[in-house]
Amino acid sequence: MIPEFADPDAPSLPLWLVRSGESGAEFPAGIDSRSANWARAQGFTAKPGQLCLLPAGDGSLAGALFGLGPAPKPADRPMRERFLLARAAENLPEGAWRLANAPEGFDAALGALGWLFARYRFDRYKTLEPPRAVLVCPEGTDGARLIAMAAGEYLARDLINTPAADMGPAELEQAARDLARRHGAAIEVHRGEALLAQNLPMIHAVGRAGAQEPRLIDIRFPGTGPRLTLVGKGVCFDTGGLDIKPPASMALMKKDMGGAANILGLAETLAQLGLTGGIALRLLIPAVENAISANAFRPGDILTSRKGLTVEVNNTDAEGRLVLADALALADEEAPELLISMATLTGAARVALGPDLPPFFCDDDAVAAAIQAAGHAHADPVWRLPFWEPYETMIEPAIADLDNAPSGGFAGAITAALFLRRFTGRARSYAHFDIYGWQPGAAPGRPKGGAGQGMRALLHALPEILT
Template structure:
């Protein structure tokens, strides 16, 4: 599925964005008394998402009113709905629509992007009709940029939504290769036993029990400038290993490669916009399935990582940080200007902040401020949490350098982030995103299923961070 706007040369109907007043809608004067009387008769007051179709003299439709609620008060609080205009995309009759007015305080860019997001349907296994209402991109906006952001989001959603029967390590590699081919990137993949020769022992240990071989996928895009390296967790299914998950916890584990999906989605957007030419962009994905077999790694095993640090495995269900550690160690060897990891890593992050506000950890105040500000400004919120130094002792067991699953259950997202940070140090700045990668219930512009998180926050923060 490809995001697209309506052809601006086609005939279109006006869509009026209407504020809600104290007792009645605030209608633009050019609509006239007939439209005002009709809106009143229909009970239209401009509530968020409310729609009133305007009839023509011939009995057809000559436009529509769409409620956007009261004028916003000065506040830093986020709106309850990120993409309110997406409701119009879902509810309006088929055809091309154009935004007829520009109310003060309405984020038109976000509205147009939300409309594109609302067009998405995951129809690989079942025919699902997308909305038939198409938006003509407002003249003051840049359609190429909006489509690039939507394309990145679509890619991440597709990858996460696809079940592991069709999205194992083999297929995730093919998705990465397809992206590289679209945008002229170089690809290197290290498979199976070659991981041991190349010194990626923890990626090998986690994935060796699966039917499809574990691998490290390495994409490099042509460009000059600062080094940006994205590392995404690619656990295509997580049984929990020998510390097997209960069925209730295993049902969504096709999404455990959400970190990989998100870094590929971000790379897709950067490449479509040509921004990769102004940086040295690298994408690393350790792709595995955490399965159970005679050669599965075990609780109590001691693994020696690429960096030389030893890791005591106290829970085979804390495997994501193991595969990320080897990939991060490789990335850090080049001392990138910005190193990012994204992973569906801990349940503790969901308990702390819920499914739609992913925490991130960063060792640079300036970088963290840029990311969090961009996230809230562009309706892709993230929330900074600390690399809390006093908890370092929690990840240091008695017989190895590190513990992959500290006992006690406290501060699980922080201790996981501290674990990952041990495999960095040469990068100028490091940020780790503990995402959920899933929309648990349908919302405007965000259907239930796979979801991008943090991609647009990073996209808009990168110019400031890498300048």
């Protein structure tokens, strides 16, 4: 699907945004007494998401009212009204609609982005029509920027939603090649035994039992400037390996390449906005299946990483950090200004913060502050957790440098982040995002299924970070 706005020169109907107060709906100037009386008779009180169609004198449709609820405090506004306008996109009749007003504090750009998000449908296997209502891009907003953000989100959702039978390492590679071709980027892929020749042994170890060869996908965009390297976990399906997952835990493992999907989506947005020319952007995706076969890696194995650190495998279901470690070590050798990893890495992160609030880890206070502020301002929430150094001993086993799955289960998201940090050190700043990549239930602008997380927070924070 391609996100789009309605033709601004075509006829359109007005959509009035209405706040609620102590005595009910607070109708904006422009709503006459006849329309207000009609709305009250229909029980319209401007509750969040409430819709009321307005008739014209001849019985045709004259417009609609949409409830925003009470005015939130400024600090709460981006999250409280997060994509609320998407409800209008989902429920309005067919046709072009325009925002007739913008109440104080309402973010028209964010509302329009939510409308675009609501039009997404994953229709690869079933015919699904998008909402029939199309929005005219609000006056004063950057429509091209909103479409680029929606395009990145659509790409990430499509990749995550596609089942592993049609989105294995080879298909993920093809998606990366398509992205590179669209935007004139160079791509290099190392597969199978070539991973050993390129000194990427842990990617090979994790993926060698899969039906498709493991691979490292390396994309470089044609730009100059500060070096930004994005590393995304591309485990296209995770059985848990020999430490096999129970069925309930395996049900959503097609989404275990959500980190790769998110960095590809972010790159799509950056490229559409022409921002890749001013940075040296590189993407690294270790793409594997964590499967079971005669040559699967085993609990108790000691793996030697690209960086030379040895890793004791205490659980084959903690494979994501293994493939990321080799990719991070490769990325770090160039000492980029900013190195970011994104991965659907730990259940501990979901237990701590739930599916909607992904944690990130960063030692650079200025970088972390920019990311968290941008996420709040643009309704892409993230929350900083610490690289808590007293837990370093938990990832240090007796017979190897590192343990991929410390026993006890405490602080699982932190110990995973500490493990990854061991493979960095030259980059000026490093941030790791432990995302979920999935919307477990439908919400405004966010249908159940694959989801982008952290992409827009990074998009808006990058200008501050990379100056």
